Amino acid sequence: MSLQRTAADQSVRADLRRLRELGPLTHCITNLVAAGFTANVLLALGASPAMVLAAEEAADFAAAADGLLINVGTVTSDDVAAMTAAARSAQSAGTPWVLDPVAVGRLPYRTRLVDELLRYDPTVIRGNASEILSLAGGAGGGKGPDSTADSSQAISGARALARRTGGVVAVSGAVDYVTDGDQTLEVPGGHMLLTKVTGTGCALGAVMAAFLAATDTALSAAVSASAVFAAAGERAAELAQGPGGMATALLDSLYLL
Amino acid sequence: MSLQRTAADQSVRADLRRLRELGPLTHCITNLVAAGFTANVLLALGASPAMVLAAEEAADFAAAADGLLINVGTVTSDDVAAMTAAARSAQSAGTPWVLDPVAVGRLPYRTRLVDELLRYDPTVIRGNASEILSLAGGAGGGKGPDSTADSSQAISGARALARRTGGVVAVSGAVDYVTDGDQTLEVPGGHMLLTKVTGTGCALGAVMAAFLAATDTALSAAVSASAVFAAAGERAAELAQGPGGMATALLDSLYLL
Amino acid sequence: MSLQRTAADQSVRADLRRLRELGPLTHCITNLVAAGFTANVLLALGASPAMVLAAEEAADFAAAADGLLINVGTVTSDDVAAMTAAARSAQSAGTPWVLDPVAVGRLPYRTRLVDELLRYDPTVIRGNASEILSLAGGAGGGKGPDSTADSSQAISGARALARRTGGVVAVSGAVDYVTDGDQTLEVPGGHMLLTKVTGTGCALGAVMAAFLAATDTALSAAVSASAVFAAAGERAAELAQGPGGMATALLDSLYLL
Numbered sequence: 001m002s003l004q005r006t007a008a009d010q011s012v013r014a015d016l017r018r019l020r021e022l023g024p025l026t027h028c029i030t031n032l033v034a035a036g037f038t039a040n041v042l043l044a045l046g047a048s049p050a051m052v053l054a055a056e057e058a059a060d061f062a063a064a065a066d067g068l069l070i071n072v073g074t075v076t077s078d079d080v081a082a083m084t085a086a087a088r089s090a091q092s093a094g095t096p097w098v099l100d101p102v103a104v105g106r107l108p109y110r111t112r113l114v115d116e117l118l119r120y121d122p123t124v125i126r127g128n129a130s131e132i133l134s135l136a137g138g139a140g141g142g143k144g145p146d147s148t149a150d151s152s153q154a155i156s157g158a159r160a161l162a163r164r165t166g167g168v169v170a171v172s173g174a175v176d177y178v179t180d181g182d183q184t185l186e187v188p189g190g191h192m193l194l195t196k197v198t199g200t201g202c203a204l205g206a207v208m209a210a211f212l213a214a215t216d217t218a219l220s221a222a223v224s225a226s227a228v229f230a231a232a233g234e235r236a237a238e239l240a241q242g243p244g245g246m247a248t249a250l251l252d253s254l255y256l257l
Numbered sequence: 258m259s260l261q262r263t264a265a266d267q268s269v270r271a272d273l274r275r276l277r278e279l280g281p282l283t284h285c286i287t288n289l290v291a292a293g294f295t296a297n298v299l300l301a302l303g304a305s306p307a308m309v310l311a312a313e314e315a316a317d318f319a320a321a322a323d324g325l326l327i328n329v330g331t332v333t334s335d336d337v338a339a340m341t342a343a344a345r346s347a348q349s350a351g352t353p354w355v356l357d358p359v360a361v362g363r364l365p366y367r368t369r370l371v372d373e374l375l376r377y378d379p380t381v382i383r384g385n386a387s388e389i390l391s392l393a394g395g396a397g398g399g400k401g402p403d404s405t406a407d408s409s410q411a412i413s414g415a416r417a418l419a420r421r422t423g424g425v426v427a428v429s430g431a432v433d434y435v436t437d438g439d440q441t442l443e444v445p446g447g448h449m450l451l452t453k454v455t456g457t458g459c460a461l462g463a464v465m466a467a468f469l470a471a472t473d474t475a476l477s478a479a480v481s482a483s484a485v486f487a488a489a490g491e492r493a494a495e496l497a498q499g500p501g502g503m504a505t506a507l508l509d510s511l512y513l514l
Numbered sequence: 515m516s517l518q519r520t521a522a523d524q525s526v527r528a529d530l531r532r533l534r535e536l537g538p539l540t541h542c543i544t545n546l547v548a549a550g551f552t553a554n555v556l557l558a559l560g561a562s563p564a565m566v567l568a569a570e571e572a573a574d575f576a577a578a579a580d581g582l583l584i585n586v587g588t589v590t591s592d593d594v595a596a597m598t599a600a601a602r603s604a605q606s607a608g609t610p611w612v613l614d615p616v617a618v619g620r621l622p623y624r625t626r627l628v629d630e631l632l633r634y635d636p637t638v639i640r641g642n643a644s645e646i647l648s649l650a651g652g653a654g655g656g657k658g659p660d661s662t663a664d665s666s667q668a669i670s671g672a673r674a675l676a677r678r679t680g681g682v683v684a685v686s687g688a689v690d691y692v693t694d695g696d697q698t699l700e701v702p703g704g705h706m707l708l709t710k711v712t713g714t715g716c717a718l719g720a721v722m723a724a725f726l727a728a729t730d731t732a733l734s735a736a737v738s739a740s741a742v743f744a745a746a747g748e749r750a751a752e753l754a755q756g757p758g759g760m761a762t763a764l765l766d767s768l769y770l771l
Contacts, residue, residue: 033293036549039713048660054588054589075311076310110311242512242513243301248505248759249758254756291550293550330565333596334569335592501554
């Protein structure tokens with residue numbers, strides 16, 4: 001196992017500067033719990049969020065967007081057509097895209113959907129340890145949307161998954177791990193209070209989709225997104241009394257970074 | 258009418274401690290206005306929220322969850338199948354569940370849905386005075402989702418409804434009343450500013466669903482949830498300038514209780 | 515071009531006082547990103563929000579409401595029936611209503627829907643410059659939901675659209691312009707930080723729907739809504755460090771105005 005420290009802060013800063021110059025149009029098909037917070041995170045960071053959810057529109061929009069996020073958190077049968085159309089369109093148009101397989105392995109319906117979506121070559125797969133372990137063929141088995149495993153336990157599963165899919169895999173947790181199957185980078189510093197704010201993981205997936213337009217490699221995009229999120233989270237935690245203040249301060253910190 | 262003061266704070270504290278130890282997986286099928294805030298309230302309190310909305314998944318998930326909330330606030334025809342399947346599954350699996358009949362009696366479509374859901378024996382029914390009066394066979398008739406009656410006016414209706422359904426009924430208002438048909442307890446202290454934050458009543462229903470896993474009786478669950486919410490609300494109101502700060506401070510207070 | 519300054523603050527204040535006395539029931543069929551924030555904005559201001567989304571309920575509710583907002587931001591095929599039924603019902607019942615044609619002209623599906631909705635005579639059309647230009651027959655062509663034009667560039671388009679539809683047209687931007695085709699009023703002062711909080715434009719549309727119940731003309735409703743929003747935004751921006759604090763302070767400021 002060749003675990004490396006993250007690249008110097010210098011490159012994260014350059015990526016963030018580039019993201020702000022571009023203001024990437026980031027198409028999000030995400031769950032209804034996290035939708036508002038995700039849009040606010042992208043706006044605070046300097047990206048341009050757009051939630052286009054109709055099956056009749058999702059393919060067109062995904063083809064024109066700078067990045068796409070598909071998050072299956074509260075998927076319904078209506079969303080399936082939109083998600084599938086958007087993923088297929090992103091693949092053929094060359095739009096980089098992030099798959100967030102919330103609670104995969106836990107429920108057959110979404111597990112089948114995620115299997116289908118994997119056929120459209122997600123650029124990045126972002127999940128917690130249970131989700132990544134489940135996709136890698138392990139037991140996984142989180143409790144609802146929360147992981148029952150530590151992120152470090154999913155490193156080798158993440159590598160195997162990255163090699164199998166040809167994409168980058170990011171495991172979120174107290175420490176985030178990002179791998180393209182060869183290199184594996186760690187991003188420390190995810191503050192505990194982030195786990196008490198709903199949708200932070202979902203929003204991180206959207207931030208990765210935004211960074212994909214601003215970096216040379218998908219690995220850099222996922223690492224810079226994680227590093228920016230962790231830095232904003234630490235700064236926010238110094239100001240917050242609890243999860244209410246944390247959500248507010250996280251948005252302010254992302255804006256002020 | 259035998260109105261009693263709520264049980265000593267001691268038991269509320271013990272219930273909250275137990276909830277935090279358990280971190281109950283709380284399945285919420287709720288309206289899209291309150292979904293994010295509800296998840297944040299549950300996380301702040303120490304529960305584990307999960308919104309699983311597809312008809313294809315809701316029954317499985319409800320059977321495995323520690324508690325279930327069904328809130329019909331923004332129900333669409335797609336939700337009906339998921340709600341019905343989840344309620345039926347909760348009943349047969351023994352998952353305790355809370356029904357929040359938003360604006361029942363006001364619109365025929367949801368009124369029929371609520372009638373159907375009542376067949377699956379909700380453990381707790383939580384509503385405002387207009388909603389409880391409507392279910393109890395009275396006029397009810399709130400103005401949209403807001404009550405036009407004072408919570409105290411619905412006490413006898415709540416008792417009759419509890420006796421008829423065999424469940425606990427909670428009427429929310431400036432003072433909350435909770436009854437199992439025999440005992441009726443009152444929980445004072447709901448701060449006015451709580452009515453200026455959207456989804457606080459909906460979130461309280463979810464908190465009741467979480468407490469059902471941590472208490473011996475449904476009556477205790479509903480009372481402890483109301484008491485915790487009222488205490489956090491009072492604390493938050495001391496810090497808040499208005500409803501924006503109130504929402505933030507409420508989450509912080511629930512976390513710090 | 516006869517551009518006039520907005521009416522004296524006096525009439526805005528009188529309109530706001532009237533709105534608070536009435537507490538208008540404001541029916542919102544809006545996008546899932548902005549739904550929670552929109553409800554909080556209406557509550558903070560003193561209106562009574564209600565999101566009723568089912569096609570089976572929307573027409574009944576729109577007929578009884580004091581005002582209606584239809585926002586097509588995240589429209590899906592299920593919403594189309596509800597939106598169309600609500601608009602038709604509002605027209606025939608005399609409920610004043612606001613159309614927010616998010617990203618119209620950018621995607622054929624919603625463009626056709628907006629064309630259909632225009633047949634039901636919206637009292638106010640509120641959009642950004644790209645959206646209004648697109649409806650007025652110009653190029654429009656925003657980048658996703660964001661405008662690529664300055665609001666002042668859409669003034670003559672807005673006038674033409676108002677004359678063609680017989681409704682009031684409001685163009686939002688750094689300066690807001692409101693016109694009934696004859697008179698055109700400007701409302702300065704939209705703070706830049708408002709563009710970093712998701713759903714502020716959408717919420718402004720809902721505020722216009724609430725004001726329609728409290729003013730003599732639709733022009734006054736749109737102007738008072740814009741002026742109140744701009745004033746609250748400026749006040750909030752003095753208190754906020756970034757977009758997180760801005761959202762909180764905006765709600766507090768709307769409440770305290």
